[in-house]
Amino acid sequence: MSFSINLPPSVMAKKAKSEEQDEPKKKSREDWRKQKELEEMRKAGTAPAMTDEEGKEINPHIPQYIMQAPWYYQATQATLKHQRIQEDQKKNYDDRNTWYKKGLKEGPVVTKFRKGACENCGAMTHKKKDCLERPRRIGAKFTGDNIAPDEYITPTLNFDYEGKRDHAAGVDVEDHQRKVREEYSRLEEAKRMLKEANFLEGKESAETSQGDSEDEDKYADDVDMPGQKFETKQRITVRNLRIREDTAKYLYNLDPNSAFYDPKTRSMRENPYKNTGNIEMEQKYAGDNFVRFSGDAHEFAKKQVFAWEAYEHGTDVHLQADPTKLELLTKEVQKRKEDFKSSAKESILDKYGGEEHLQAPPKQLLMAQTEDYVEYSRHGSVIKGNEKPVVRSKYEEDVYINNHTSVWGSFWKDGRWGYKCCQSFIKESYCTGAAGIEASNTDIIPTIRNGEEEIEEEDEEAPKSLLQQHQEKLLSKEKKKKKKKKNKRKHKKKSKSSSSSESESEDEEAIRERKLKEALKKEEEQQKKADHLLSMDERKRPYNSMYTNVAPSEEEMEAWRMKQRRTEDPMSHFS
Secondary structure (H helix, E strand, C coil), X not given: CCCCCCCCHHHHHHHHHHHHHHCCCCCCHHHHHHHHHHHHHHHHCCCCCCECCCCCECCCCCCHXXXXXXXXXXXXXXXXXXXXXXXXXXXXCCCCCCCCCCCCEECCCCCCCCCCCCCCCCCCCXXXXXXXXXXCCCCHHHHCCCCCCEECCCCCCCCCHHHHXXXXXXXXXXXXXXXXXXHHHHHHXXXXXXXXXXXXXXXXXXXXXXXXXXXXXXXXXXCCXXXXXXXXCCCCCCCCCCCCCCCCHHHCCCCCCCCCCECCCCECCCCCCCCCCCHHHHHHCCCHHHHHCCXXXXXXXXHHHHHHHHHHCCCCCCCCCCHHHHHHHHXXXXXXXXXXXXXXXXXXXXXXXXXXXXXXXXXXXHHCCXXXXXXXXXXXXXEECCCCCCCCCCCCCCCCCCCCCCCCCXXXXXXXXXXXXXXXXXXXXXXXXXXXXXXXXXXXXXXXXXXXXXXXXXXXXXXXXXXXXXHHHHHHHHHHHHHHHHHHHHHHHHHCCCCCHXXXXXXXXXXXXXXXXXXXXXXXXXXXXHHHHHHCXXXXXXXXXXXXXXXXXXXXXXXXXXXXXXXXXXXXXXX
Protein backbone atom coordinates (compact mmCIF):
# COMPACT_ATOMS: atom_id res chain seq x y z
CA MET A 1 0.00 0.00 0.00
CA SER A 2 1.47 3.33 -1.07
CA PHE A 3 0.67 6.91 -0.10
CA SER A 4 0.99 10.03 -2.22
CA ILE A 5 1.07 13.63 -1.04
CA ASN A 6 -0.21 16.35 -3.33
CA LEU A 7 1.86 19.55 -2.92
CA PRO A 8 0.91 22.97 -4.31
CA PRO A 9 2.45 23.89 -7.68
CA SER A 10 4.45 26.78 -6.18
CA VAL A 11 6.13 24.49 -3.62
CA MET A 12 6.95 21.90 -6.29
CA ALA A 13 8.52 24.60 -8.51
CA LYS A 14 10.68 25.90 -5.65
CA LYS A 15 11.82 22.35 -4.81
CA ALA A 16 12.74 21.62 -8.42
CA LYS A 17 14.62 24.91 -8.68
CA SER A 18 16.62 24.18 -5.47
CA GLU A 19 17.48 20.68 -6.74
CA GLU A 20 18.72 22.17 -10.00
CA GLN A 21 20.89 24.64 -8.07
CA ASP A 22 22.28 21.92 -5.77
CA GLU A 23 23.25 19.63 -8.61
CA PRO A 24 26.65 20.49 -10.12
CA LYS A 25 26.56 21.74 -13.65
CA LYS A 26 28.27 19.57 -16.22
CA LYS A 27 31.39 21.22 -17.60
CA SER A 28 32.49 20.96 -21.16
CA ARG A 29 35.92 19.89 -22.29
CA GLU A 30 36.86 23.52 -22.96
CA ASP A 31 35.83 24.54 -19.42
CA TRP A 32 37.96 21.76 -17.93
CA ARG A 33 40.95 22.84 -20.02
CA LYS A 34 40.58 26.48 -18.95
CA GLN A 35 40.27 25.45 -15.32
CA LYS A 36 43.48 23.36 -15.53
CA GLU A 37 45.36 26.22 -17.21
CA LEU A 38 44.19 28.63 -14.50
CA GLU A 39 45.36 26.23 -11.78
CA GLU A 40 48.80 25.91 -13.41
CA MET A 41 49.08 29.69 -13.75
CA ARG A 42 48.19 30.11 -10.08
CA LYS A 43 50.81 27.56 -9.05
CA ALA A 44 53.40 29.30 -11.22
CA GLY A 45 52.51 32.69 -9.73
CA THR A 46 51.43 34.35 -12.98
CA ALA A 47 47.76 34.49 -11.96
CA PRO A 48 46.34 35.81 -8.64
CA ALA A 49 45.44 33.21 -6.07
CA MET A 50 41.89 32.43 -4.99
CA THR A 51 40.45 34.26 -1.98
CA ASP A 52 37.97 33.01 0.59
CA GLU A 53 34.99 34.82 2.04
CA GLU A 54 37.27 36.80 4.41
CA GLY A 55 39.53 38.01 1.60
CA LYS A 56 42.45 35.73 2.54
CA GLU A 57 44.45 34.13 -0.26
CA ILE A 58 44.32 30.34 -0.62
CA ASN A 59 47.54 28.51 -1.36
CA PRO A 60 47.18 26.98 -4.87
CA HIS A 61 49.35 24.00 -3.86
CA ILE A 62 46.80 22.78 -1.28
CA PRO A 63 45.32 19.43 -2.41
CA GLN A 64 41.80 19.41 -3.75
CA TYR A 65 40.46 17.07 -1.09
CA ILE A 66 41.56 19.53 1.62
CA MET A 67 40.39 22.71 -0.09
CA GLN A 68 37.01 21.34 -1.18
CA ALA A 69 34.34 21.78 1.50
CA PRO A 70 31.97 18.85 2.20
CA TRP A 71 28.47 18.91 0.71
CA TYR A 72 26.77 19.45 4.05
CA TYR A 73 28.80 22.62 4.68
CA GLN A 74 26.84 24.39 1.90
CA ALA A 75 29.77 26.54 0.75
CA THR A 76 29.01 28.89 -2.14
CA GLN A 77 32.66 29.83 -2.90
CA ALA A 78 36.23 28.67 -2.27
CA THR A 79 36.92 28.53 1.46
CA LEU A 80 39.11 26.91 4.09
CA LYS A 81 36.85 27.73 7.00
CA HIS A 82 35.88 24.08 7.35
CA GLN A 83 39.53 23.21 8.15
CA ARG A 84 39.73 25.65 11.07
CA ILE A 85 38.30 25.27 14.55
CA GLN A 86 34.68 26.37 14.56
CA GLU A 87 33.40 28.94 16.99
CA ASP A 88 31.07 26.49 18.66
CA GLN A 89 33.99 24.10 19.29
CA LYS A 90 36.09 26.69 21.11
CA LYS A 91 35.66 26.09 24.83
CA ASN A 92 37.40 27.29 27.93
CA TYR A 93 39.49 24.27 28.81
CA ASP A 94 41.21 23.95 32.16
CA ASP A 95 44.96 24.01 32.51
CA ARG A 96 46.58 20.58 32.12
CA ASN A 97 48.74 21.18 35.21
CA THR A 98 45.68 21.47 37.49
CA TRP A 99 44.29 18.39 39.17
CA TYR A 100 41.89 17.31 41.85
CA LYS A 101 43.13 18.26 45.32
CA LYS A 102 42.85 14.99 47.19
CA GLY A 103 43.10 14.76 50.94
CA LEU A 104 42.73 18.51 51.63
CA LYS A 105 40.36 19.75 54.31
CA GLU A 106 38.21 22.85 53.87
CA GLY A 107 37.54 25.40 56.60
CA PRO A 108 38.05 25.17 60.39
CA VAL A 109 36.97 22.15 62.42
CA VAL A 110 33.57 22.62 64.07
CA THR A 111 32.72 21.51 67.60
CA LYS A 112 29.00 20.86 67.21
CA PHE A 113 27.16 18.44 65.01
CA ARG A 114 25.36 20.09 62.10
CA LYS A 115 22.13 19.00 60.55
CA GLY A 116 22.60 16.98 57.37
CA ALA A 117 26.19 16.00 58.19
CA CYS A 118 27.65 12.47 58.26
CA GLU A 119 26.35 10.58 61.26
CA ASN A 120 29.66 8.75 61.67
CA CYS A 121 32.32 11.51 61.49
CA GLY A 122 30.29 14.76 61.33
CA ALA A 123 31.61 16.11 57.97
CA MET A 124 29.16 17.93 55.71
CA THR A 125 30.67 16.77 52.41
CA HIS A 126 29.38 13.19 52.46
CA LYS A 127 26.82 10.89 54.01
CA LYS A 128 27.24 7.94 56.36
CA LYS A 129 27.21 5.35 53.59
CA ASP A 130 30.03 7.20 51.77
CA CYS A 131 32.17 7.78 54.88
CA LEU A 132 35.70 6.40 54.65
CA GLU A 133 36.60 6.70 58.31
CA ARG A 134 36.49 3.79 60.75
CA PRO A 135 32.91 3.14 61.83
CA ARG A 136 32.52 4.51 65.33
CA ARG A 137 30.71 2.65 68.04
CA ILE A 138 28.69 5.79 68.79
CA GLY A 139 28.58 8.23 65.91
CA ALA A 140 29.39 11.93 66.04
CA LYS A 141 25.68 12.65 65.73
CA PHE A 142 25.14 11.48 69.32
CA THR A 143 28.49 12.28 70.97
CA GLY A 144 29.45 15.54 69.18
CA ASP A 145 33.16 14.71 69.72
CA ASN A 146 36.01 14.54 67.19
CA ILE A 147 33.97 15.99 64.33
CA ALA A 148 36.00 15.53 61.13
CA PRO A 149 36.71 18.56 58.92
CA ASP A 150 35.02 18.93 55.54
CA GLU A 151 36.91 17.68 52.49
CA TYR A 152 37.89 20.02 49.68
CA ILE A 153 35.58 19.23 46.75
CA THR A 154 37.09 20.13 43.40
CA PRO A 155 34.64 20.85 40.60
CA THR A 156 34.76 18.67 37.52
CA LEU A 157 37.73 19.70 35.35
CA ASN A 158 37.23 20.21 31.62
CA PHE A 159 40.34 19.22 29.64
CA ASP A 160 41.08 19.31 25.93
CA TYR A 161 42.02 16.31 23.78
CA GLU A 162 45.60 16.12 25.06
CA GLY A 163 44.65 16.80 28.67
CA LYS A 164 42.19 13.90 28.75
CA ARG A 165 44.91 11.51 27.52
CA ASP A 166 47.78 12.77 29.67
CA HIS A 167 49.08 9.79 31.66
CA ALA A 168 51.19 12.00 33.93
CA ALA A 169 48.30 14.22 35.03
CA GLY A 170 48.11 14.63 38.79
CA VAL A 171 51.58 13.15 39.42
CA ASP A 172 53.65 14.96 42.05
CA VAL A 173 57.13 15.10 40.52
CA GLU A 174 58.89 16.07 43.74
CA ASP A 175 57.26 13.24 45.68
CA HIS A 176 58.19 10.76 42.93
CA GLN A 177 61.83 11.89 42.95
CA ARG A 178 61.93 11.64 46.74
CA LYS A 179 60.63 8.06 46.58
CA VAL A 180 63.17 7.14 43.91
CA ARG A 181 66.03 8.55 46.00
CA GLU A 182 64.86 6.70 49.08
CA GLU A 183 64.59 3.43 47.16
CA TYR A 184 68.06 3.92 45.65
CA SER A 185 69.58 4.66 49.06
CA ARG A 186 67.96 1.51 50.51
CA LEU A 187 69.39 -0.60 47.66
CA GLU A 188 72.87 0.86 48.17
CA GLU A 189 72.69 0.16 51.88
CA ALA A 190 71.57 -3.43 51.24
CA LYS A 191 74.46 -3.96 48.76
CA ARG A 192 76.97 -2.59 51.26
CA MET A 193 75.70 -4.85 54.03
CA LEU A 194 75.77 -7.85 51.65
CA LYS A 195 79.39 -7.16 50.69
CA GLU A 196 80.39 -6.92 54.36
CA ALA A 197 78.64 -10.22 55.10
CA ASN A 198 80.34 -11.92 52.13
CA PHE A 199 83.73 -10.63 53.23
CA LEU A 200 83.24 -11.93 56.79
CA GLU A 201 82.00 -15.30 55.56
CA GLY A 202 84.98 -15.67 53.21
CA LYS A 203 87.38 -14.81 56.01
CA GLU A 204 85.82 -17.35 58.40
CA SER A 205 85.83 -20.09 55.74
CA ALA A 206 89.54 -19.46 55.06
CA GLU A 207 90.40 -19.70 58.76
CA THR A 208 88.39 -22.88 59.42
CA SER A 209 89.11 -24.31 55.90
CA GLN A 210 85.67 -25.74 55.75
CA GLY A 211 84.10 -26.69 52.43
CA ASP A 212 80.58 -25.66 53.32
CA SER A 213 78.60 -24.19 50.47
CA GLU A 214 78.11 -20.46 50.87
CA ASP A 215 74.86 -18.62 50.48
CA GLU A 216 73.58 -18.00 46.95
CA ASP A 217 73.22 -14.26 47.67
CA LYS A 218 76.99 -14.07 47.98
CA TYR A 219 77.30 -14.21 44.21
CA ALA A 220 74.58 -11.64 43.53
CA ASP A 221 77.16 -9.07 42.34
CA ASP A 222 78.55 -11.49 39.74
CA VAL A 223 75.17 -11.89 38.01
CA ASP A 224 75.14 -9.79 34.87
CA MET A 225 72.86 -9.44 31.91
CA PRO A 226 73.62 -11.61 28.85
CA GLY A 227 76.04 -10.04 26.43
CA GLN A 228 77.91 -8.10 29.15
CA LYS A 229 80.73 -10.63 29.78
CA PHE A 230 82.61 -13.06 27.56
CA GLU A 231 82.41 -16.80 28.10
CA THR A 232 83.50 -19.69 25.89
CA LYS A 233 79.98 -21.18 25.92
CA GLN A 234 78.37 -17.86 25.12
CA ARG A 235 77.75 -16.81 21.52
CA ILE A 236 77.98 -13.13 20.63
CA THR A 237 76.24 -11.97 17.46
CA VAL A 238 76.37 -8.49 15.95
CA ARG A 239 73.52 -7.41 13.71
CA ASN A 240 74.62 -6.00 10.39
CA LEU A 241 72.00 -3.38 9.55
CA ARG A 242 71.90 -1.06 6.57
CA ILE A 243 69.99 2.00 5.43
CA ARG A 244 67.08 1.14 3.17
CA GLU A 245 68.33 3.54 0.47
CA ASP A 246 71.68 1.70 0.18
CA THR A 247 72.21 -1.09 -2.30
CA ALA A 248 72.01 -4.58 -0.81
CA LYS A 249 75.31 -6.47 -0.71
CA TYR A 250 74.01 -9.42 -2.70
CA LEU A 251 73.26 -7.05 -5.60
CA TYR A 252 76.85 -5.82 -5.99
CA ASN A 253 77.87 -8.79 -8.13
CA LEU A 254 75.20 -11.11 -9.56
CA ASP A 255 77.71 -13.81 -10.46
CA PRO A 256 76.79 -16.96 -8.41
CA ASN A 257 80.51 -17.78 -8.05
CA SER A 258 81.34 -14.40 -6.50
CA ALA A 259 81.70 -13.67 -2.78
CA PHE A 260 79.45 -15.64 -0.44
CA TYR A 261 76.57 -13.71 1.18
CA ASP A 262 75.16 -14.86 4.53
CA PRO A 263 71.49 -13.76 4.65
CA LYS A 264 71.12 -14.48 8.35
CA THR A 265 73.82 -12.04 9.47
CA ARG A 266 73.67 -9.91 6.25
CA SER A 267 77.42 -10.17 5.86
CA MET A 268 79.69 -10.62 2.83
CA ARG A 269 83.20 -11.16 4.11
CA GLU A 270 85.08 -11.37 0.81
CA ASN A 271 85.40 -8.77 -1.92
CA PRO A 272 82.57 -9.16 -4.49
CA TYR A 273 84.57 -7.22 -7.15
CA LYS A 274 87.69 -9.37 -6.89
CA ASN A 275 89.25 -10.16 -10.30
CA THR A 276 86.57 -8.07 -12.08
CA GLY A 277 88.72 -5.03 -12.83
CA ASN A 278 86.07 -2.63 -11.52
CA ILE A 279 88.37 -0.42 -9.47
CA GLU A 280 85.80 2.32 -8.95
CA MET A 281 83.27 0.03 -7.26
CA GLU A 282 86.02 -1.81 -5.37
CA GLN A 283 86.99 1.46 -3.72
CA LYS A 284 83.40 1.90 -2.47
CA TYR A 285 83.04 -1.62 -1.01
CA ALA A 286 85.73 -4.26 -0.64
CA GLY A 287 84.03 -6.70 1.75
CA ASP A 288 83.34 -6.80 5.46
CA ASN A 289 86.78 -8.18 6.31
CA PHE A 290 88.39 -5.12 4.74
CA VAL A 291 86.27 -2.86 6.94
CA ARG A 292 86.99 -4.94 10.05
CA PHE A 293 90.76 -4.66 9.59
CA SER A 294 90.87 -0.95 8.66
CA GLY A 295 91.18 2.09 10.91
CA ASP A 296 91.05 1.44 14.66
CA ALA A 297 89.00 -1.75 14.36
CA HIS A 298 92.05 -3.89 15.12
CA GLU A 299 92.89 -1.86 18.24
CA PHE A 300 89.25 -2.01 19.32
CA ALA A 301 89.27 -5.80 19.04
CA LYS A 302 92.51 -5.98 21.05
CA LYS A 303 90.98 -3.92 23.85
CA GLN A 304 87.87 -6.12 23.85
CA VAL A 305 90.01 -9.25 24.21
CA PHE A 306 92.02 -7.55 26.96
CA ALA A 307 88.77 -6.73 28.83
CA TRP A 308 87.66 -10.38 28.62
CA GLU A 309 91.02 -11.65 29.87
CA ALA A 310 91.02 -9.12 32.71
CA TYR A 311 87.55 -10.26 33.77
CA GLU A 312 88.68 -13.90 33.82
CA HIS A 313 91.56 -12.87 36.13
CA GLY A 314 89.19 -11.13 38.56
CA THR A 315 89.23 -7.49 37.32
CA ASP A 316 85.75 -6.19 36.59
CA VAL A 317 86.18 -3.90 33.57
CA HIS A 318 84.01 -3.32 30.52
CA LEU A 319 84.83 -1.75 27.16
CA GLN A 320 81.57 0.16 26.72
CA ALA A 321 80.75 0.87 30.37
CA ASP A 322 84.24 1.93 31.58
CA PRO A 323 86.34 2.94 28.54
CA THR A 324 88.58 5.28 30.57
CA LYS A 325 89.25 2.65 33.21
CA LEU A 326 90.07 0.10 30.51
CA GLU A 327 92.45 2.51 28.77
CA LEU A 328 94.35 3.28 31.98
CA LEU A 329 94.52 -0.43 32.85
CA THR A 330 95.85 -1.24 29.36
CA LYS A 331 98.60 1.40 29.66
CA GLU A 332 99.55 0.15 33.10
CA VAL A 333 99.79 -3.49 31.91
CA GLN A 334 101.81 -2.44 28.83
CA LYS A 335 104.21 -0.46 31.02
CA ARG A 336 104.66 -3.44 33.35
CA LYS A 337 105.41 -5.68 30.36
CA GLU A 338 108.06 -3.27 29.08
CA ASP A 339 109.60 -2.97 32.54
CA PHE A 340 109.69 -6.76 32.81
CA LYS A 341 111.38 -7.09 29.39
CA SER A 342 113.98 -4.44 30.24
CA SER A 343 114.68 -6.05 33.62
CA ALA A 344 115.03 -9.49 31.98
CA LYS A 345 117.38 -8.02 29.36
CA GLU A 346 119.51 -6.35 32.05
CA SER A 347 119.70 -9.57 34.09
CA ILE A 348 120.86 -11.56 31.03
CA LEU A 349 123.51 -8.94 30.17
CA ASP A 350 124.75 -8.90 33.75
CA LYS A 351 125.04 -12.68 33.76
CA TYR A 352 126.49 -13.33 30.29
CA GLY A 353 127.84 -9.92 29.22
CA GLY A 354 128.02 -8.62 25.62
CA GLU A 355 126.58 -5.17 26.15
CA GLU A 356 129.25 -3.64 23.95
CA HIS A 357 127.82 -5.42 20.90
CA LEU A 358 124.48 -3.71 21.41
CA GLN A 359 126.11 -0.28 21.35
CA ALA A 360 127.65 -0.74 17.90
CA PRO A 361 127.32 2.12 15.35
CA PRO A 362 124.77 1.82 12.54
CA LYS A 363 125.44 -0.29 9.46
CA GLN A 364 125.86 2.79 7.24
CA LEU A 365 128.94 3.77 9.20
CA LEU A 366 130.34 0.25 9.54
CA MET A 367 130.06 -0.61 5.84
CA ALA A 368 130.57 2.99 4.62
CA GLN A 369 127.72 2.36 2.23
CA THR A 370 124.20 3.69 1.97
CA GLU A 371 121.30 3.48 -0.46
CA ASP A 372 120.67 7.23 -0.41
CA TYR A 373 121.53 8.70 -3.84
CA VAL A 374 123.18 12.14 -3.69
CA GLU A 375 124.94 14.13 -6.45
CA TYR A 376 127.65 16.65 -5.52
CA SER A 377 129.34 19.36 -7.54
CA ARG A 378 133.10 19.75 -7.71
CA HIS A 379 132.81 22.44 -5.06
CA GLY A 380 131.11 20.01 -2.66
CA SER A 381 127.59 21.42 -2.81
CA VAL A 382 124.58 19.11 -3.20
CA ILE A 383 123.09 19.11 -6.69
CA LYS A 384 120.47 16.38 -6.38
CA GLY A 385 119.25 14.21 -3.54
CA ASN A 386 119.41 14.68 0.22
CA GLU A 387 117.25 17.79 -0.02
CA LYS A 388 116.26 19.48 3.17
CA PRO A 389 112.84 18.14 4.18
CA VAL A 390 109.99 20.62 4.21
CA VAL A 391 108.54 21.12 7.65
CA ARG A 392 104.83 20.38 7.47
CA SER A 393 102.12 20.37 10.12
CA LYS A 394 99.15 18.09 10.52
CA TYR A 395 96.94 20.74 8.88
CA GLU A 396 96.55 21.09 5.12
CA GLU A 397 98.95 23.56 3.56
CA ASP A 398 99.06 25.34 0.20
CA VAL A 399 95.37 24.62 -0.37
CA TYR A 400 93.65 27.45 -2.23
CA ILE A 401 90.09 27.85 -3.44
CA ASN A 402 88.54 29.19 -6.62
CA ASN A 403 91.79 29.13 -8.68
CA HIS A 404 93.59 31.50 -6.27
CA THR A 405 97.35 31.29 -5.65
CA SER A 406 97.27 33.22 -2.34
CA VAL A 407 95.12 33.21 0.75
CA TRP A 408 92.52 35.74 1.82
CA GLY A 409 94.19 38.57 3.74
CA SER A 410 97.44 38.60 1.75
CA PHE A 411 96.59 41.98 0.17
CA TRP A 412 95.77 45.28 1.89
CA LYS A 413 94.63 48.51 0.29
CA ASP A 414 92.49 51.46 1.37
CA GLY A 415 91.59 49.80 4.67
CA ARG A 416 90.37 46.56 3.09
CA TRP A 417 91.76 43.01 2.88
CA GLY A 418 91.84 40.92 -0.27
CA TYR A 419 93.70 38.37 -2.39
CA LYS A 420 97.23 39.25 -3.55
CA CYS A 421 97.02 37.18 -6.74
CA CYS A 422 94.15 39.18 -8.28
CA GLN A 423 93.78 42.12 -5.81
CA SER A 424 90.12 41.23 -5.30
CA PHE A 425 88.40 42.47 -2.13
CA ILE A 426 85.49 40.00 -2.38
CA LYS A 427 85.96 36.97 -0.14
CA GLU A 428 85.61 33.52 -1.78
CA SER A 429 85.46 35.13 -5.23
CA TYR A 430 86.90 33.47 -8.34
CA CYS A 431 90.49 34.46 -9.18
CA THR A 432 90.94 36.54 -12.34
CA GLY A 433 94.74 36.81 -12.17
CA ALA A 434 96.61 39.60 -13.93
CA ALA A 435 93.46 40.65 -15.79
CA GLY A 436 91.78 41.37 -12.47
CA ILE A 437 94.75 43.46 -11.28
CA GLU A 438 94.77 45.45 -14.52
CA ALA A 439 91.01 45.96 -14.37
CA SER A 440 91.18 47.15 -10.74
CA ASN A 441 93.95 49.62 -11.60
CA THR A 442 92.35 50.97 -14.82
CA ASP A 443 88.71 50.77 -13.81
CA ILE A 444 88.34 54.48 -12.95
CA ILE A 445 90.59 57.14 -14.59
CA PRO A 446 90.43 60.66 -13.09
CA THR A 447 90.95 63.54 -15.55
CA ILE A 448 91.13 67.32 -14.95
CA ARG A 449 88.97 69.49 -17.17
CA ASN A 450 88.09 73.17 -16.68
CA GLY A 451 89.49 73.15 -13.13
CA GLU A 452 87.07 70.41 -12.03
CA GLU A 453 87.74 66.71 -11.50
CA GLU A 454 85.74 64.34 -13.69
CA ILE A 455 85.75 60.52 -13.68
CA GLU A 456 85.62 58.43 -16.81
CA GLU A 457 84.76 54.79 -16.57
CA GLU A 458 86.20 52.54 -19.25
CA ASP A 459 83.84 49.67 -18.67
CA GLU A 460 80.22 49.84 -19.55
CA GLU A 461 78.09 50.84 -16.61
CA ALA A 462 75.27 48.66 -15.39
CA PRO A 463 71.73 49.96 -15.98
CA LYS A 464 70.77 52.40 -13.23
CA SER A 465 67.52 52.36 -11.34
CA LEU A 466 64.99 55.19 -11.31
CA LEU A 467 66.08 56.18 -7.80
CA GLN A 468 69.73 56.50 -8.87
CA GLN A 469 68.76 58.54 -11.92
CA HIS A 470 66.63 60.84 -9.75
CA GLN A 471 69.51 61.32 -7.28
CA GLU A 472 71.91 62.14 -10.14
CA LYS A 473 69.47 64.77 -11.45
CA LEU A 474 69.27 66.38 -8.01
CA LEU A 475 73.09 66.41 -7.71
CA SER A 476 73.45 67.99 -11.16
CA LYS A 477 70.94 70.70 -10.20
CA GLU A 478 72.85 71.42 -6.99
CA LYS A 479 76.12 71.63 -8.94
CA LYS A 480 74.56 74.17 -11.34
CA LYS A 481 73.29 76.25 -8.40
CA LYS A 482 76.76 76.21 -6.83
CA LYS A 483 78.30 77.34 -10.13
CA LYS A 484 75.84 80.24 -10.33
CA LYS A 485 76.64 81.24 -6.74
CA LYS A 486 80.38 81.11 -7.50
CA ASN A 487 79.91 83.31 -10.59
CA LYS A 488 77.87 85.83 -8.56
CA ARG A 489 80.55 85.89 -5.90
CA LYS A 490 83.19 86.50 -8.56
CA HIS A 491 81.18 89.43 -9.92
CA LYS A 492 80.69 90.77 -6.40
CA LYS A 493 84.40 90.43 -5.68
CA LYS A 494 85.26 92.34 -8.87
CA SER A 495 82.79 95.12 -7.99
CA LYS A 496 84.03 95.27 -4.38
CA SER A 497 87.75 95.31 -5.16
CA SER A 498 88.26 98.11 -2.68
CA SER A 499 87.24 96.00 0.30
CA SER A 500 90.11 94.39 2.19
CA SER A 501 90.77 90.67 2.58
CA GLU A 502 90.21 90.87 6.35
CA SER A 503 86.64 92.09 5.97
CA GLU A 504 85.96 89.29 3.48
CA SER A 505 87.23 86.63 5.89
CA GLU A 506 85.12 88.13 8.70
CA ASP A 507 82.03 88.03 6.48
CA GLU A 508 82.69 84.40 5.59
CA GLU A 509 83.07 83.46 9.26
CA ALA A 510 79.84 85.28 10.13
CA ILE A 511 78.01 83.53 7.29
CA ARG A 512 79.41 80.17 8.40
CA GLU A 513 78.36 80.77 12.01
CA ARG A 514 74.87 81.79 10.89
CA LYS A 515 74.58 78.66 8.71
CA LEU A 516 75.85 76.50 11.56
CA LYS A 517 73.23 77.92 13.93
CA GLU A 518 70.51 77.25 11.39
CA ALA A 519 71.82 73.71 10.86
CA LEU A 520 71.88 73.06 14.63
CA LYS A 521 68.31 74.28 14.94
CA LYS A 522 67.28 72.13 11.98
CA GLU A 523 69.08 69.10 13.44
CA GLU A 524 67.23 69.48 16.76
CA GLU A 525 63.91 69.62 14.91
CA GLN A 526 64.81 66.53 12.88
CA GLN A 527 65.77 64.59 16.02
CA LYS A 528 62.47 65.51 17.68
CA LYS A 529 60.61 64.48 14.53
CA ALA A 530 62.55 61.18 14.40
CA ASP A 531 61.76 60.44 18.07
CA HIS A 532 58.09 61.14 17.41
CA LEU A 533 58.05 58.86 14.35
CA LEU A 534 59.87 56.07 16.20
CA SER A 535 57.38 56.23 19.05
CA MET A 536 54.51 55.76 16.59
CA ASP A 537 53.17 52.44 15.45
CA GLU A 538 55.03 51.37 12.31
CA ARG A 539 51.71 50.60 10.60
CA LYS A 540 50.57 54.22 11.13
CA ARG A 541 53.92 55.77 10.22
CA PRO A 542 53.91 57.71 6.88
CA TYR A 543 55.63 56.06 3.93
CA ASN A 544 59.32 57.13 3.47
CA SER A 545 59.03 59.48 6.46
CA MET A 546 62.55 58.57 7.65
CA TYR A 547 64.22 58.94 4.23
CA THR A 548 65.70 61.98 2.44
CA ASN A 549 67.55 61.93 -0.88
CA VAL A 550 69.29 65.37 -0.60
CA ALA A 551 73.02 65.45 0.08
CA PRO A 552 73.83 67.27 3.38
CA SER A 553 76.03 70.39 3.41
CA GLU A 554 79.19 70.86 5.48
CA GLU A 555 77.34 72.88 8.13
CA GLU A 556 74.65 70.17 8.41
CA MET A 557 77.32 67.45 8.82
CA GLU A 558 79.01 69.54 11.54
CA ALA A 559 75.67 70.01 13.32
CA TRP A 560 74.98 66.26 13.10
CA ARG A 561 78.39 65.52 14.68
CA MET A 562 77.73 68.01 17.48
CA LYS A 563 74.24 66.66 18.19
CA GLN A 564 75.13 62.97 17.72
CA ARG A 565 73.94 60.80 20.59
CA ARG A 566 76.75 58.82 22.14
CA THR A 567 75.11 55.94 23.98
CA GLU A 568 78.47 54.44 24.98
CA ASP A 569 79.29 57.54 27.08
CA PRO A 570 78.18 56.83 30.70
CA MET A 571 77.87 60.56 31.45
CA SER A 572 75.56 61.24 28.50
CA HIS A 573 72.48 60.43 30.63
CA PHE A 574 73.34 63.20 33.15
CA SER A 575 73.55 66.03 30.61
